Amino acid sequence: MTSAAVPAIEVRxxxxxxxxxxxxxxxxxxxxxxxxxxxGSVHGLLxxxxxxxxxxxxxxxxxxxxxxxxxxVAGFDVERDALQVRGRxxxxxxxxxxxxxxxxxxxxxxxxxxxxxxxGDGASxxxxxxxxxxxxxxxxxxVERFSRGMKxxxxxxxxxxxxxxxxxxxxxxxGMDPVSAHAFRDxxxxxxxxxxxxxxxxxxxxxxxxxxxxxxxxxxxxxxATSTPRGLGELLTAYERIxxxxxxxxxxxxxxxQLEARDDVAATAVRDGTTVRVETRGEDAVxxxxxxxxxxxxxxxxxxxxxxxxxxxxxxxxRGMDVR
Amino acid sequence: MRRVGxxxxxxxxxLLEARMLRRSPAELFAVWLVPLQTLGYLAxxxxxxxxxxxxxxxxxxxxxxxxxxxxxxxxEVIANERDNQSxxxxxxxxxxxxxxxxxxxxxxxxxxxxxxxxxxxxxxxxFGVVPVVADPTVFGLTYVAMSLATVATALLFAxxxxxxxxxxxxxxxxxYPFYVLGxxxxxxxxxxxxxxxxxxxxxxxxxxxxLRASTTGTGLQGWxxxxxxxxxxxxxxxxxxxxxxxxxxxxxRREGKLGLT
Numbered sequence: 001m002t003s004a005a006v007p008a009i010e011v012r013x014x015x016x017x018x019x020x021x022x023x024x025x026x027x028x029x030x031x032x033x034x035x036x037x038x039x040g041s042v043h044g045l046l047x048x049x050x051x052x053x054x055x056x057x058x059x060x061x062x063x064x065x066x067x068x069x070x071x072x073v074a075g076f077d078v079e080r081d082a083l084q085v086r087g088r089x090x091x092x093x094x095x096x097x098x099x100x101x102x103x104x105x106x107x108x109x110x111x112x113x114x115x116x117x118x119x120g121d122g123a124s125x126x127x128x129x130x131x132x133x134x135x136x137x138x139x140x141x142x143v144e145r146f147s148r149g150m151k152x153x154x155x156x157x158x159x160x161x162x163x164x165x166x167x168x169x170x171x172x173x174x175g176m177d178p179v180s181a182h183a184f185r186d187x188x189x190x191x192x193x194x195x196x197x198x199x200x201x202x203x204x205x206x207x208x209x210x211x212x213x214x215x216x217x218x219x220x221x222x223x224x225a226t227s228t229p230r231g232l233g234e235l236l237t238a239y240e241r242i243x244x245x246x247x248x249x250x251x252x253x254x255x256x257x258q259l260e261a262r263d264d265v266a267a268t269a270v271r272d273g274t275t276v277r278v279e280t281r282g283e284d285a286v287x288x289x290x291x292x293x294x295x296x297x298x299x300x301x302x303x304x305x306x307x308x309x310x311x312x313x314x315x316x317x318x319r320g321m322d323v324r
Numbered sequence: 325m326r327r328v329g330x331x332x333x334x335x336x337x338x339l340l341e342a343r344m345l346r347r348s349p350a351e352l353f354a355v356w357l358v359p360l361q362t363l364g365y366l367a368x369x370x371x372x373x374x375x376x377x378x379x380x381x382x383x384x385x386x387x388x389x390x391x392x393x394x395x396x397x398x399x400e401v402i403a404n405e406r407d408n409q410s411x412x413x414x415x416x417x418x419x420x421x422x423x424x425x426x427x428x429x430x431x432x433x434x435x436x437x438x439x440x441x442x443x444x445x446x447x448x449x450x451f452g453v454v455p456v457v458a459d460p461t462v463f464g465l466t467y468v469a470m471s472l473a474t475v476a477t478a479l480l481f482a483x484x485x486x487x488x489x490x491x492x493x494x495x496x497x498x499x500y501p502f503y504v505l506g507x508x509x510x511x512x513x514x515x516x517x518x519x520x521x522x523x524x525x526x527x528x529x530x531x532x533x534x535l536r537a538s539t540t541g542t543g544l545q546g547w548x549x550x551x552x553x554x555x556x557x558x559x560x561x562x563x564x565x566x567x568x569x570x571x572x573x574x575x576x577r578r579e580g581k582l583g584l585t
Contacts, residue, residue, distance in 0.1 A: 018580055058583075061416040064575050086418040087325035097409040100340065102347040107340075115417040115424075116338030143345070158413070162326075236502030 004077040008166050008197035009037035009060060014054050014069035030053040031221035032069070037199060037214070042192055043231075045201040046312055052221040053201040054093070057170045060199070061091045074165045088115070090164030092155045094171035101144035105136050107155050108143060109161060130157040135189060137272035143282070148175035156184070160191065167191060169200045173207060185211050197242035205312060217312065226318070240286050244276040244293055245300035253277050255298065264288055326418075333419040339429025345435055354392035354421040358439045359446040361385035365509065366451045376452045382443045384509040387532055389439035391473050391502060395495050396523040398429040398478030412583045414545075415573070422569055429478045433471050441465075458541030462551075466538060469551050470531035475560035477527070481566040483572055507532045527557040 016030040030052045037043040045053045058064040059071050061084040070077060078082040100108050108126060113123040126236045131137050134153040143151065152175045159167055169188075173181045182206075188198055188211055202208055208215050216226040225232060245254040249270070256268045256276045264285035269277050280286050286303055293301055345351055365381035402425065405411040409511025414421055447453035457463045481498075485491035503509070505519070511521050513533075523529040530553050537543040576582045 003444070016580075029344050058580075061412075063415050063577065063582055064580050083418060084325065087328075089416065091413060091416045093409070093412060095409060098413055099410070100344065102344050105339070107343055111340045112413075112417070114332050115328070115414065115419040117328035117332075117418060119332050123535070174528045205416060 006039070007036045007072075008039040008041070009035065009043070009199060010070075011035040011056070011060075012070045014056070014071055015067045016052075016064065016233060016289060017067045018057060018164045019322060029221050030059075030069075032224050035216060035223060035226070037197060040189045040192060040195060041213040042198040042200060042211050044215040045199060045218060046203075046215055047218040048202075048203075051197070053218065054170050055221075057091070057093070057168045057199070060085075060166075061089055061153055061168055062086055063091075069223065085179060087162075090159035090162055090167045092159035092167070092169045093174050094152065094155070096148055096151055096175075099143045099151060099158075102142055104142060105131055105146075105157065108154060109157060112158050112161055118162065123260060126161060126163070129162045131155065133157070133160065133190075135183065148168060149177055149180055153180070154177055156187070159196040160187075163194075164196060167196050167198045169198060171201055171203065173202070173204060174210075181207065197259040232289065240280050240288060241304055242278045242293075243271075243302045243304065244278065244281065244298055246274050246276065246298065249273045255293075255296070259289065259292075260292050262289070262292075313320040328350040328418045330334070330420075330422065330423050333423040334427040337424040338429075338431045341428040345431070351397055352435055352438075354389045354396065355436060355439045355442065358385040358389050358442045361388065362443045362446040363450060366447055370451060372496040378447065378451070379456075380509060380535060382447045382453060382455065383440075383535055383539070384503075385443045386423040386436075386440040387417055387470075387508045387528060387535075388503055390433065390436045390471070391501060391508075391528065392507070393432050393436045394429075394474050394478035395481060395498055396431045398475075399481030399485050399495060400491070401425055401428050401478075402482045402493065406486065406582065409583060415577070415582050416564070420575065422558065422566065425479055425482060425569075426475065427481070428533070429475050433474050433478065436474075437467075437471070442459070457495045457539050459544060462544060462547050463535060463538035465551055466531055466547075469554040469558070470527065470535075473527040473531070473554055473561065476558045476562035476565060480561055480568070483568045487572060502526065505529065513537070525557075527554050527561075530557070533575065 003140070012034050014030050014033045015028070017026040017028050027034060035054065045056065047053050054241060056066065059078060060065050060073055062078050065079055070217065072078065073085045074088045076088070078085050082157060108324070109127045109131065110123070113127060118126060127279050134157045135152065136153055136157065139146075139150070143154065146154065149206050152172065154320050156169075156172055159169065161314060183226060185207065188200070200208070200211065212229055213323050214226060215229050215232055217224040217232070246255055252270045256270055258277050259265050259276065260268045264280055264282050265278055266281040267279040271277050280289055290303070362382060362385045365384060366378065369377045387480065402411065402421070405414060413422060414423050444453075444455040448455065488494060504525045505512075505523045507515075507523060508528060511533060512523040512529045515523065530550055533543075534547060534550055534554075537547070540551065
């Protein structure tokens with residue numbers, strides 16, 4: 001497993017451009033990204049579609065070569081020492097395909113075990129273990145009859161099979177039901193407890209919040225922020241918020257208008273007809289706004305911290321369905 | 325880090341392909357068509373009063389099946405991995421893609437061996453053709469050499485087709501001309517001189533000539549060096565396929581094409 005002195009993943013000024021057939025310009029998927037992931041951690045990679053998450057995973061897996069910059073996995077350069085890197089990683093790319101549909105889960109894994117130099121009783125035992133781990137132990141069907149969630153579990157089993165030092169998970173819970181997704185988190189915790197490092201790309205904020213020791217947000221191929229999930233929330237303390245329950249919509253609208261006029265209020269909105277959400281601005285703003293609310297007889301108030309979901313929208317920006 | 329041996333990877337890939345073929349026997353359609361071809365050729369030869377050409381009629385469909393599977397099934401091995409989105413996972417594993425291809429293509433080629441007994445059985449059942457091989461050693465060695473050359477050629481097809489935007493056009497175009505150039509039914513000695521020159525570059529022509537000669541026991545002069553020519557052509561083809569596969573993979577990693585379908 002990765003030694004404490006050597007980061008599990010170290011990316012410096014990584015740039016990846018794609019040439020688009022028929023187009024003059026080149027698309028930049030990664031734009032000078034730098035990132036360090038400590039050994040034994042779960043690092044979440046958050047970002048919208050097209051942010052560069054999958055490109056980064058593929059470069060770390062030696063499937064893509066960077067246009068410039070360097071990337072090291074377990075201390076080995078992904079270009080110069082590609083074979084060393086391949087022997088130390090597990091790669092789980094999301095999606096329905098990537099498996100041999102006519103074969104059973106066990107038969108699929110027998111092939112992949114050989115691809116990682118595993119053979120004999122050791123390979124059989126390991127295959128049995130990972131199949132049990134992902135909950136496919138009692139399933140003896142061809143993969144073509146699997147549900148999407150079952151296929152996703154098999155992808156995960158393939159990633160776990162070689163007991164990798166670094167496990168790259170690209171949206172691994174896509175298609176899993178909530179119970180399975182919960183079991184997946186326990187599984188990842190187990191993998192990390194055994195000494196592996198996990199890089200997890202996801203859109204699921206709850207998953208990132210529950211699993212990750214650190215979270216990086218990327219967009220446009222650039223790193224926007226890296227922190228603990230809690231730390232990212234604290235980035236937005238300037239935007240601490242207060243939810244005020246009122247008796248009726250008219251009162252809610254009146255209170256919202258009054259609060260919006262204050263200098264220490266950044267934004268207001270009426271939610272569910274009668275609740276006013278207030279985002280404060282500046283030091284001690286929460287206290288001052290609370291005093292003003294209580295003075296008006298409004299006592300049903302709650303001060304909350306933003307969820308990672310809200311941090312995401314703040315940092316990335318609300319762009320609706322747009323893909324950049 | 326575990327050491328990844330070549331033989332276990334080839335064996336695992338061979339097992340993978342064998343399992344897939346067992347569950348999708350229709351993929352061997354070129355083999356299942358053999359009885360029809362044998363019946364057709366035998367009917368033509370018998371109608372012409374040439375029962376001395378029975379061996380030609382039985383051997384030709386088997387060689388055609390070997391080539392057709394190399395073209396249509398083995399030739400699509402890499403493209404199918406890419407379309408299945410498993411090529412990226414293979415590229416990220418320590419084992420070499422080339423070994424996976426060798427294992428899979430070898431099994432497809434071996435599966436095509438079924439065509440020979442199938443053709444012989446058809447000839448015996450419908451026309452009473454008794455299969456006789458005058459020199460089984462030369463016949464066996466030639467069949468193995470021809471199969472090795474087919475594996476090498478199929479690897480070249482696989483690399484070529486994955487780089488092509490319209491592989492079907494090539495697959496359709498590379499069948500009949502090679503049955504003619506390869507002299508699978510008509511010996512190339514009967515062709516014009518300039519066609520014979522071209523045919524000598526095709527391993528099928530050397531193979532078909534030697535196989536037919538070994539059934540009758542005549543025309544076997546210099547069989548060892550003729551066998552060596554087949555193996556030499558196989559080696560040259562394999563070296564070219566190996567070099568092109570290396571270039572293709574480097575290019576795919578640089579251009580991000582491993583996952584494109």
